[in-house]
Amino acid sequence: MKDSLEITKEAVVGMVPVMEAEGLEELAALAKANNCRTMLEIGTAVARTAVYMAEQGLTVTTIERDPDMIWQARRNIAESGQSVRLVEADAREADIRGTFDLIFIDAAKSQYRRFFERYAPLLSEHGIIVTDNMKFHGMVDHPERTQNRHTRGLIRRLREYRQYLESLEDWETEFLDDRGDGIAVSRRKR
Numbered sequence: 001m002k003d004s005l006e007i008t009k010e011a012v013v014g015m016v017p018v019m020e021a022e023g024l025e026e027l028a029a030l031a032k033a034n035n036c037r038t039m040l041e042i043g044t045a046v047a048r049t050a051v052y053m054a055e056q057g058l059t060v061t062t063i064e065r066d067p068d069m070i071w072q073a074r075r076n077i078a079e080s081g082q083s084v085r086l087v088e089a090d091a092r093e094a095d096i097r098g099t100f101d102l103i104f105i106d107a108a109k110s111q112y113r114r115f116f117e118r119y120a121p122l123l124s125e126h127g128i129i130v131t132d133n134m135k136f137h138g139m140v141d142h143p144e145r146t147q148n149r150h151t152r153g154l155i156r157r158l159r160e161y162r163q164y165l166e167s168l169e170d171w172e173t174e175f176l177d178d179r180g181d182g183i184a185v186s187r188r189k190r
């Protein structure tokens with residue numbers, strides 16, 4: 001059986017972007033603290049986080065659109081023996097049914113708001129939505145660190161997403177800037 005540690009090592013060698021280890025630990029801690037049993041992940045890559053969370057006892061559904069990632073994820077999930085359902089689709093339009101205690105947004109950064117709006121209705125009453133890369137390697141606070149136009153565009157979209165989360169009247173969001181690449185934890189106000 002292949003475990004998430006082995007998948008992580010392969011991802012590092014293959015330079016596949018996966019959640020930072022510290023962020024992943026926080027994600028698992030949040031799942032535990034909030035009694036999460038089901039998780040929906042937007043952006044599978046090679047299924048490292050999906051398999052890790054399944055190892056923690058969660059039933060995981062994960063969405064990926066890239067054929068090469070899908071191929072690797074399928075193989076890793078099969079070899080892990082974990083209960084992970086991989087949906088091969090563009091998360092902007094995937095038809096997902098059911099409710100989830102934890103929704104993890106970790107796909108195209110320019111689409112975060114769209115993912116939030118599309119999947120928030122599937123969140124269980126006491127569930128949480130966790131978004132990764134809120135700091136984007138420190139560049140959200142220091143856009144001057146890059147001259148790349150595409151990266152600057154992503155940074156702008158991440159800043160807008162943060163403002164969007166802050167503006168939601170029915171939700172409260174905690175920004176854990178010092179965990180991994182910065183994560184946002186959103187939950188409905190009670």
Ligand SMILES: C[S@@+](CC[C@H](N)C(=O)[O-])C[C@H]1O[C@@H](n2cnc3c(N)ncnc32)[C@H](O)[C@@H]1O
Nearest residue numbers: 018019043045049064065066090091106107108
């Ligand atoms: C940062 S990686 C995900 C890492 C994974 N969550 C982990 O921690 O192991 C982002 C992934 O999202 C996928 N992705 C980006 N936009 C997507 C979309 N609209 N629908 C589905 N997958 C998408 C990319 O192909 C890529 O594999």
